[in-house]
Amino acid sequence: MLAQSPFTYTPTGGDWLRILPELIVLAAVFATLLADLALPEGRKGWLAAVGVVGAIVSGCSLVYVNSLSGASAFFGMITSDGVALFAAGVILLSLGLALLFSPSYLARQKIARVGEYYVLLQLSALGMMLMAAANNLMTVFVGLEMLSLALYILCALPQTRLRSQEAGMKYFILSSFASAFLLYGMSLIYGATGATGIPDIGRFLGAHQAALSQGFGPLLFVGMSLMLVGFCFKVSAVPFQAWTPDVYTGAPTTVTAFMSVGTKVAAFVALARVFVIALQTQNAHWEPVIWAVAVLTMIVGNLLSVTQRDVKRMLAYSSVANAGYLLVAIATASPRAVASLLFYLAAYAVMNIGAFGVTLLVERRDGRGTTLEDFNGLGRRNPALAAAMAVFLFSLAGVPPTAGFLAKYFVFYAAMVGNQVPLAIIGILASVLGMFYYLRVVWAMYFVEPTPGVRPVALPEREPALAAVGAAANGAREEAPESPEIEASSLAAQAIPVESVLTSVRIRTSASSAAALVIAVALTLLMILFASPLDAYAQAAASALFH
Amino acid sequence: MPLSAFLTVSGVLFAIGALGVLVRKNPLIMFMSIELMLNAVNLSFMAFAHFLDSAQGWIFVFLTLTVAAAEVVVGLAIIVSIFRSRTNIDVDELNSLKG
Numbered sequence: 153m154l155a156q157s158p159f160t161y162t163p164t165g166g167d168w169l170r171i172l173p174e175l176i177v178l179a180a181v182f183a184t185l186l187a188d189l190a191l192p193e194g195r196k197g198w199l200a201a202v203g204v205v206g207a208i209v210s211g212c213s214l215v216y217v218n219s220l221s222g223a224s225a226f227f228g229m230i231t232s233d234g235v236a237l238f239a240a241g242v243i244l245l246s247l248g249l250a251l252l253f254s255p256s257y258l259a260r261q262k263i264a265r266v267g268e269y270y271v272l273l274q275l276s277a278l279g280m281m282l283m284a285a286a287n288n289l290m291t292v293f294v295g296l297e298m299l300s301l302a303l304y305i306l307c308a309l310p311q312t313r314l315r316s317q318e319a320g321m322k323y324f325i326l327s328s329f330a331s332a333f334l335l336y337g338m339s340l341i342y343g344a345t346g347a348t349g350i351p352d353i354g355r356f357l358g359a360h361q362a363a364l365s366q367g368f369g370p371l372l373f374v375g376m377s378l379m380l381v382g383f384c385f386k387v388s389a390v391p392f393q394a395w396t397p398d399v400y401t402g403a404p405t406t407v408t409a410f411m412s413v414g415t416k417v418a419a420f421v422a423l424a425r426v427f428v429i430a431l432q433t434q435n436a437h438w439e440p441v442i443w444a445v446a447v448l449t450m451i452v453g454n455l456l457s458v459t460q461r462d463v464k465r466m467l468a469y470s471s472v473a474n475a476g477y478l479l480v481a482i483a484t485a486s487p488r489a490v491a492s493l494l495f496y497l498a499a500y501a502v503m504n505i506g507a508f509g510v511t512l513l514v515e516r517r518d519g520r521g522t523t524l525e526d527f528n529g530l531g532r533r534n535p536a537l538a539a540a541m542a543v544f545l546f547s548l549a550g551v552p553p554t555a556g557f558l559a560k561y562f563v564f565y566a567a568m569v570g571n572q573v574p575l576a577i578i579g580i581l582a583s584v585l586g587m588f589y590y591l592r593v594v595w596a597m598y599f600v601e602p603t604p605g606v607r608p609v610a611l612p613e614r615e616p617a618l619a620a621v622g623a624a625a626n627g628a629r630e631e632a633p634e635s636p637e638i639e640a641s642s643l644a645a646q647a648i649p650v651e652s653v654l655t656s657v658r659i660r661t662s663a664s665s666a667a668a669l670v671i672a673v674a675l676t677l678l679m680i681l682f683a684s685p686l687d688a689y690a691q692a693a694a695s696a697l698f699h
Numbered sequence: 700m701p702l703s704a705f706l707t708v709s710g711v712l713f714a715i716g717a718l719g720v721l722v723r724k725n726p727l728i729m730f731m732s733i734e735l736m737l738n739a740v741n742l743s744f745m746a747f748a749h750f751l752d753s754a755q756g757w758i759f760v761f762l763t764l765t766v767a768a769a770e771v772v773v774g775l776a777i778i779v780s781i782f783r784s785r786t787n788i789d790v791d792e793l794n795s796l797k798g
Contacts, residue, residue, distance in 0.1 A: 159754065289759075290755075290758065290759055290762055293759075293762065293763075293766070294762055294766070297766040297769070297770070301769055301770065301773050304773050304774075304777065305776070305777075308777045308780060311780060311784075312784070314781075314784060314785070314795060315795050317780060317781045317784065318781070318793045318795055320777045321726060321777050321778065321781060321793065322793070324774050324777055325720070325726060325729055325730065325733070325774075328730075328733045328770055328774070329720050329733055329736075332713075332716070332717075332733055332736035332737055332740065335737065335740045335763060336713055336736070336739070336740045336743070338759075339740050339743045339744050339747065339756075339759070340743070342744070342747055342755065342756060342759070343706075343743065343746075343747040343751070346747075346751045346753055347755070348755045348759065
């Protein structure tokens with residue numbers, strides 16, 4: 153077959169148009185590389201602006217790609233269907249927010265190689281978009297590796313900080329280990345079905361149910377299990393979650409914020425495509441396994457979060473717990489469940505990046521200082537920041553009317569309707585447990601006196617806009633007086649000379665952090681307003697996936 | 700040779716690699732073990748591509764090889780970077796992150 157008909161495929165203009173969002177991000181990467189050469193040291197923060205513009209333009213192009221008829225591109229390797237576009241939108245939003253937080257954080261943490269940082273962050277976003285748009289196991293693998301390779305380097309970027317180096321190494325070894333499992337699974341599924349295209353695998357399995365009971369059955373089942381191991385690792389599901397807290401704690405916090413969201417979006421969309429779509433007919437075999445993994449992940453993730461004293465590490469464990477809720481949607485495996493998965497990912501992106509964003513503003517210059525004690529009395533020292541954090545934590549805990557509540561509601565509702573009532577009940581109980589550790593931070597911020605001596609340093613200057621949003625969000629909280637003495641005394645405590653240059657940089661760049669926080673707070677609180685069109689789009693995209 | 704022979708060799712290689720990652724302490728050796736796993740996968744892809752008479756497995760092997768090469772670059776860079784600051788890369792001593 154191969155020898156007789158030489159294979160040719162010429163990409164048409166339509167193919168290139170369907171990967172327009174990805175191409176725009178790639179163009180922004182090149183623009184960042186060039187701008188890095190042109191900008192003098194100390195003004196590298198503007199590289200973030202290049203990336204943000206790229207993300208916004210790419211986001212706008214999603215609307216255009218959505219209007220194109222048909223989705224498959226490049227011989228079915230990539231698809232630009234609704235699911236891919238929705239995921240790309242979430243990834244671009246996360247990228248934009250992470251980029252806005254970056255300049256002041258990088259300056260404060262004295263991270264060198266700022267140019268590489270921005271390039272790699274955008275490249276990993278490109279890999280995530282590719283993985284979410286993948287319609288073939290090959291593209292899944294290439295997208296996964298593209299996002300992982302960039303993230304390995306980003307984790308280990310602060311070269312003088314051993315914790316980051318360690319995080320990079322752990323992530324690298326364990327993630328490549330998991331990739332090998334995933335790849336072996338892909339190989340065996342290819343062997344069993346003779347196809348690597350996700351729709352092709354589904355078609356083959358639908359047509360050859362009988363053949364599977366003979367020779368090729370075991371191949372398929374071993375392949376499925378190996379792929380599941382690989383995916384569970386990537387989405388940090390229990391029992392493959394051990395790397396998550398270490399890597400998330402050691403990596404620079406902006407990177408943690410971005411990877412905790414972006415990798416989940418990409419990996420869960422790919423997981424949904426491979427298991428819910430390609431292996432749809434094998435549902436009876438994988439559904440109990442994912443059911444068990446989801447229950448374990450929800451329970452263990454929430455239990456371990458309760459024991460954490462460090463907020464950054466607590467958020468890392470909470471991302472494990474959130475992976476559990478997302479797995480509930482995978483186990484339910486209905487169009488409605490896939491739509492709720494997409495909605496959850498969107499809500500999770502906003503609230504989680506926001507929570508990490510506040511954490512990175514509280515963080516000290518040495519990359520520490522994110523324990524619960526450091527949040528003590530934040531409500532008095534910086535009311536706007538505390539109010540924003542409270543919004544994100546209430547949303548993560550699932551308190552109405554925040555985005556997090558709607559997301560949980562959609563996931564558990566889909567599970568109830570889709571005959572997964574026990575799973576939904578366990579999920580609801582687990583998220584009640586989750587409220588404890590989220591609200592403990594809120595308690596520390598508002599009802600505990602600031603610990604003398606360990607007050608967090610280098611809080612950004614309060615922004616009027618942020619204060620307004622914070623006040624609105626918080627209802628009765630009144631404007632507190634400016635507190636320049638905290639800034640001064642903490643700088644003195646750290647024995648860092650107050651340089652006028654440094655200060656001016658901080659003031660300018662903290663405006664971008666404040667902008668990111670305002671956007672995240674606004675989206676978290678107002679998602680309820682555009683929840684129904686968003687959910688309708690996700691529903692349409694998910695049902696199209698099933699045909 | 701039958702397909703099962705190739706698959707057996709590939710499975711054994713993969714198991715050796717996985718075992719190597721789990722029991723060895725030196726990141727370089729762990730890293731080599733991961734490469735062994737990837738090559739075991741390549742072998743199975745080649746075998747399937749040959750017996751199914753389909754080109755997709757071969758293309759997959761090219762992609763895997765390219766990605767493995769990129770991984771070598773990144774992985775060795777991280778290992779060198781740690782070695783510079785510690786002169787010791789034993790994974791048991793990389794334990795500042797826990798809890």
